Amino acid sequence: MITVSDLRKTYRQGTRTITALDGVSLTVPRGSIHGVIGHSGAGKSTLVRCLTLLDRPTSGSVTIDGRELTAVKDSEIRTARRRIGMVFQHANLMDSRTAAQNVAHPLELVKTPTADISSTVARLLDLVGLTGFADAYPSQLSGGQKQRVGIARALASDPDVLLCDEPTSALDPTTTDDILDLIHNLTDTLGLTVLIITHEMNVVKRICDSVSLLEDGRVVEHGRLQDVAARLDGKLSRALLPLPAHSPGGLPALELLLAGDIASGPVLSDLGRRFDLSINVLAGSVENLADSRFGRLRIEVSELAPVDEMLQYLQSQGVAAKVA
Numbered sequence: 555m556i557t558v559s560d561l562r563k564t565y566r567q568g569t570r571t572i573t574a575l576d577g578v579s580l581t582v583p584r585g586s587i588h589g590v591i592g593h594s595g596a597g598k599s600t601l602v603r604c605l606t607l608l609d610r611p612t613s614g615s616v617t618i619d620g621r622e623l624t625a626v627k628d629s630e631i632r633t634a635r636r637r638i639g640m641v642f643q644h645a646n647l648m649d650s651r652t653a654a655q656n657v658a659h660p661l662e663l664v665k666t667p668t669a670d671i672s673s674t675v676a677r678l679l680d681l682v683g684l685t686g687f688a689d690a691y692p693s694q695l696s697g698g699q700k701q702r703v704g705i706a707r708a709l710a711s712d713p714d715v716l717l718c719d720e721p722t723s724a725l726d727p728t729t730t731d732d733i734l735d736l737i738h739n740l741t742d743t744l745g746l747t748v749l750i751i752t753h754e755m756n757v758v759k760r761i762c763d764s765v766s767l768l769e770d771g772r773v774v775e776h777g778r779l780q781d782v783a784a785r786l787d788g789k790l791s792r793a794l795l796p797l798p799a800h801s802p803g804g805l806p807a808l809e810l811l812l813a814g815d816i817a818s819g820p821v822l823s824d825l826g827r828r829f830d831l832s833i834n835v836l837a838g839s840v841e842n843l844a845d846s847r848f849g850r851l852r853i854e855v856s857e858l859a860p861v862d863e864m865l866q867y868l869q870s871q872g873v874a875a876k877v878a
């Protein structure tokens with residue numbers, strides 16, 4: 555379990571104080587994947603640096619499985635960092651070393667016996683789907699394969715936590731999905747706790763159990779994926795289930811959010827039949843998130859439609875709805 559409590563980081567620039575993290579708190583339950591999503595400048599890199607103690611936070615704490623990392627003395631930082639496996643945007647491999655030698659590097663640093671290194675490296679390359687690539691140099695590997703080596707290297711020190719900093723931002727969509735699936739499978743197989751820093755909503759959609767939205771150094775929204783997706787006015791829900799901008803026409807328009815079984819049901823035909831009116835769908839977005847179906851729809855109804863009654867009816871059916 556990762557617990558980040560009220561983490562603050564300020565930088566001095568001449569006479570100015572820049573607040574990069576302004577009281578960030580989040581919890582990642584053991585064995586789950588949490589995404590931190592934010593635009594450029596939100597504080598993502600600063601958060602990564604503070605979590606890995608590359609930068610000391612100004613205040614606040616980071617605790618992993620009950621051990622407060624932020625309380626560790628400078629002389630013990632290297633050892634403490636071994637509990638966190640880091641996966642970077644660009645795999646950051648050493649070009650002069652083969653895949654196997656890159657994965658072996660963290661083990662060599664702590665003077666692991668050579669026989670143990672060989673068997674661990676072979677097991678890890680196997681685990682990330684790179685059997686047969688042990689002797690390949692980074693220049694002979696695709697972007698996705700390099701990232702697999704990076705993941706194997708992150709796992710070499712047998713960490714409790716995997717911290718992934720924009721792990722797929724440099725990859726094409728298909729490779730992105732393969733790498734995300736690998737991280738997901740490893741989480742299950744090894745019981746890892748994973749924190750993924752990203753600016754891509756697709757990463758959150760595909761593998762995160764929970765998510766925090768970082769803006770100007772603060773977490774402005776957070777929760778389990780199925781909970782944030784179900785918030786009609788939530789920023790995360792809008793990003794997960796996007797609709798094009800609404801340009802109001804002459805007719806009343808409603809926005810609906812359907813979650814779970816309701817999203818697969820005949821909501822619109824029931825609504826039309828009950829109020830004896832026709833309904834036009836103006837825009838819609840449907841996704842499977844956290845094993846549930848979610849839909850956000852914008853519909854248009856006739857001028858004389860009893861909008862308030864319709865909203866009440868929809869709410870009674872478990873559909874969040876409002877005038878668009």
Ligand SMILES: Nc1ncnc2c1ncn2[C@@H]1O[C@H](COP(=O)(O)OP(=O)(O)OP(=O)(O)O)[C@@H](O)[C@H]1O
Pocket residue numbers: 565566567572573574592593594595596597598599600601753
């Ligand atoms: N060493 C530093 N000195 C001064 N200001 C800094 C420093 N590092 C970050 N900042 C500021 O802190 C804020 C957060 O920056 P950070 O790099 O963490 O954002 P980010 O979300 O990672 O952005 P990006 O996605 O573009 O990398 C920004 O306003 C940035 O200018």
